Amino acid sequence: MVESDQVSEESFIQMAVQLGLDTSDAAHMDEVYSHLNETMKTIAGLRKLDLGETEPANTFSPGIE
Secondary structure, three states: OOOOOOOOHHHHHHHHHHOOOOOOOHHHHHHHHHHHHHHHHHHHHHHOOOOOOOOOOOOOOOOOO
16 A cells, blocks of 8 residues: 555645535635645655664553542
């Protein structure tokens, strides 16, 4: 599977329609599309991090009863 740091505008609109979003407001869709691509760039950067032998943080801490 090829990973990309951008989503095409056509794919974005198709996904938005499938998710039931109102795509009639072009200005709003452009803004959301821009935010999506910025988020995708951030995720691509995170995937490139070499974490080596780093252990994952224990984010689950059960409560004491």
